[in-house]
Amino acid sequence: MTRTNTTEITNSLVLVAKSANSFDNRYVSKAFRDLGALRRRLTAPALAAVVARTYPVGATKTYLAAVVGEGDVDMEAEEASEPLPEVDAYVHLLVQLYLLDTGALAALDAFNVHVVAQLRAHNRRTLDLIAAKIWFYVARTYELRRDFVSVRPALQTALRTATLRHDDETRAALITLLLRNYLLTHDVEQAANLVGKLEFPEALASNALVARYFYYLARIHAVQLDYSRAHEYVTAAMRKAPQSVQTVGFQQAATKLNVVIELLMGDIPEARTFTADAALERSLAPYLTVTRAVRLGDLQLFEECVAQHAATFQRDATHNLVMRLRQNVIKTGIRIISLSYSKISLRDICIKLQLDSEESTEYIVAKAIRDGVIDATIDVQGFMASKEIVDVYATTQPQAAFDARIKFCNLVHNDMVKAMRYPTSTNRVDLKAHLEASDKESQLLKALQDGDLDDGFF
Amino acid sequence: MSLESLTASLYKSYEAKKYEEAAAFLPAIKLHLIKHKLLVPLTNADTTKNHYNDLRISKKILEIGAFISINLAEFAQFEQYFIYLKAFYGNAHITNMNKDAQVGKIYSLYLLYLLSQGEFSKFHSELELVYNTWPAEVVASDQFLRFPTNLEKNLMEGNYIKIWQLYAADERELPLAEFKLFERVLIDSLRSEIATNISKSYLSLPVVNIKELLHLHDFSGAQIETKIAEEYGWTLHNGVVHFAAEAEEGAEESNHARIIKNVLGYASEIETIV
Incomplete structure (x- = not known):
């Protein structure tokens, strides 16, 4: 067991070293792809063996061995030379993971200080991917210890350093971590300030980070009542996120937010949203009942449902957003009435929607007309008369929708063109070598397709 | 003048509702607070009990400052005080959310101020913070906080009748006398809102x-x-x-x-x- 474990780790280290020597970060990504599986099987003896083999005798070796807790590592086993900084960082990352998974938070906290100091010493672009991951676990440690505030200065300083070094992966990781930190303490104002002052390296960061960033943006905009932008971001987040078993948590969170935002915009999400994915179905159940209430325009049902699922909404941090739906319930109620009656007295509307009084009905209906929820007029005698429903196809609406789709397709196409990689021309000389390389390349690409959102974030 | 005597005079004029007189003491007091590192609550594990007490006093001074600026209709200054105070309220060692009624007052005034300025997105950002960081039962039972939140809810629903009723009530029935100060602005914006609705419908x-x-x-x-x-x-x-x-x-x-x-x-x- 220990032996295979050690071999696996060594294999990853070889990949990491290769990427450092060839200046190609994709090999690190490959190593990260196996990290999820490897993480579940990490053991102290395996780690100790790797440490013993990788490091020459010295302070670092002694320290790491002490942290792993296997003091009796054969210190003189092999004469290793000083490892590459990348390999060094990767081993540190593994130790971090081991400590995190065994729940040794205090030890991890102390270890983090050591890791961060180690990271600061090097300025190499091949370190970026590993550094980003390490920072993630540093922030995660603080989060697990329910200490949100004291990590902020460290993250901010690191962000500055990363920006100055053009270390885009770490920069993107740190921005998402800061946003996550602010949103966990519900400090939306602060998060919005951060977004307003920063430029996120969207084209250069990995997909998983971009998806996360978009998700946080969506949450900020939703709180700030900018629903259409929020909707754009949350759909982008859902599209960017890898669709695998490990990302179910993220998909759940994003879908929940999407449902609430769509409802707030006055749309009703498709029924398919709730049933399409078995993994999401159960967690979306409360949102399904809310959607039903909004669709029926039934205030009473809505209140009941919110009261019943309050705890769930609180946990999902969507409670305040859901509370805002009350006005949408009323509006849908008015819309349904307006569609089914060509003329109806305000009094009847008041009774049907269980509003407080006729006067308030008058105000509410007037507001609905102004907000464009219904197309109607009120007359002096206290009747609401709906205008004839116009044929949508006679308006410019279909054209606008078609235009929006064409623009989106063009955008996708242009992004794809930008994202393409071209082989360097020197490789063309030796055709055989090239073929071999491309074979390896395609294997590597295949391995990368699934992405790496696998770190148990949600 | 020393900080103690300044603060004493501030309390005295504030309690006598001589707001302009009280406001004159504030700049000097603030200078003293900065000198003693009391304007921003930077605490850590080593902070002494005395320092916490001092911080609580400076919180009280800032609260009075906020009330004075509201009463003098100095809204920009009020916002400034609120930003100082937010740091104090975020620190559990200084502010006990369960018992401190001042917090609800200051927050509800700030929320009302945001509403009167039409700053709805800021309003909701603050609300998000309030609802999620304060104990739930405190938020639910806080009579001050209920005023701006109800106001916003009715405003969004278009239930303007309720808003007229909120303000038509006798001045003494308002949870906080300072709420009356926003009446003019709010009612004016409410009227123009209703006028637009009428002309459309x-x-x-x-x-x-x-x-x-x-x-x-x-x-x-x-x-x-x-x-x-x-x-x-x-x-x-x-x-x-x-x-x-x-x-x-x-x-x-x-x-x-x-x-x-x-x-x-x-x-x-x-x-x-x-």
Whole structure:
């Protein structure tokens, strides 16, 4: 067991070293792809063996061995030379993971200080991917210890350093971590300030980070009542996120937010949203009942449902957003009435929607007309008369929708063109070598397709 | 003057409701607070009990400062005080959310201020913070906080009757006397809101009904007529206001231009692809 474990780790280290020597970060990504599986099987003896083999005798070796807790590592086993900084960082990352998974938070906290100091010493672009991951676990440690505030200065300083070094992966990781930190303490104002002052390296960061960033943006905009932008971001987040078993948590969170935002915009999400994915179905159940209430325009049902699922909404941090739906319930109620009656007295509307009084009905209906929820007029005698429903196809609406789709397709196409990689021309000389390389390349690409959102974030 | 004597005079004039006199002490007190590192609550594990007590006093001073600036209608200053205070409220060692009634007062005033400025997105950001960081039972039972949140809810729903009722109540029935200070601004913006709604939803409406809907009970007939003509730009005929249907001409013209622009855009995109 220990032996295979050690071999696996060594294999990853070889990949990491290769990427450092060839200046190609994709090999690190490959190593990260196996990290999820490897993480579940990490053991102290395996780690100790790797440490013993990788490091020459010295302070670092002694320290790491002490942290792993296997003091009796054969210190003189092999004469290793000083490892590459990348390999060094990767081993540190593994130790971090081991400590995190065994729940040794205090030890991890102390270890983090050591890791961060180690990271600061090097300025190499091949370190970026590993550094980003390490920072993630540093922030995660603080989060697990329910200490949100004291990590902020460290993250901010690191962000500055990363920006100055053009270390885009770490920069993107740190921005998402800061946003996550602010949103966990519900400090939306602060998060919005951060977004307003920063430029996120969207084209250069990995997909998983971009998806996360978009998700946080969506949450900020939703709180700030900018629903259409929020909707754009949350759909982008859902599209960017890898669709695998490990990302179910993220998909759940994003879908929940999407449902609430769509409802707030006055749309009703498709029924398919709730049933399409078995993994999401159960967690979306409360949102399904809310959607039903909004669709029926039934205030009473809505209140009941919110009261019943309050705890769930609180946990999902969507409670305040859901509370805002009350006005949408009323509006849908008015819309349904307006569609089914060509003329109806305000009094009847008041009774049907269980509003407080006729006067308030008058105000509410007037507001609905102004907000464009219904197309109607009120007359002096206290009747609401709906205008004839116009044929949508006679308006410019279909054209606008078609235009929006064409623009989106063009955008996708242009992004794809930008994202393409071209082989360097020197490789063309030796055709055989090239073929071999491309074979390896395609294997590597295949391995990368699934992405790496696998770190148990949600 | 020392900090102690300054603070004592501040308390004295504040309690006598001599706000302008009290405001004069504030800049000097603030300077002292900065000197003693009490304006921003930077605490850690080593902070002594005495220092915490001092911080609590400076919190009290800032709260008084906030109340004074509200009463003097110095809203920019009030916002400043609120930002200072937020740091104090975020520190559990200084502020006990369960017992401190001042927190609810200051927060509700700030929320009301944001509403009166039409800053809805800021309002909701603050609300998000309040609802999620304070103990739930405190938020639910806080009579001060309920005022701005109810106001916003009714405003969004269009249930304006409730808002008239909130303010029509006697001054003494308001949870906090300072709420009255926002009445003017809020009612004015409410009226213009309702006026827009009316003009969109009625073809014509007698002045009597308009008076009712806009709650213009305190105005005479002539005053209302000038208000209608000048503020909202409506025309009056035999005691009935006719709302002109909004002209939608010109939309047709720009539509053609838009189609041409779009199609040209597609053409150039296809060019790059092919």
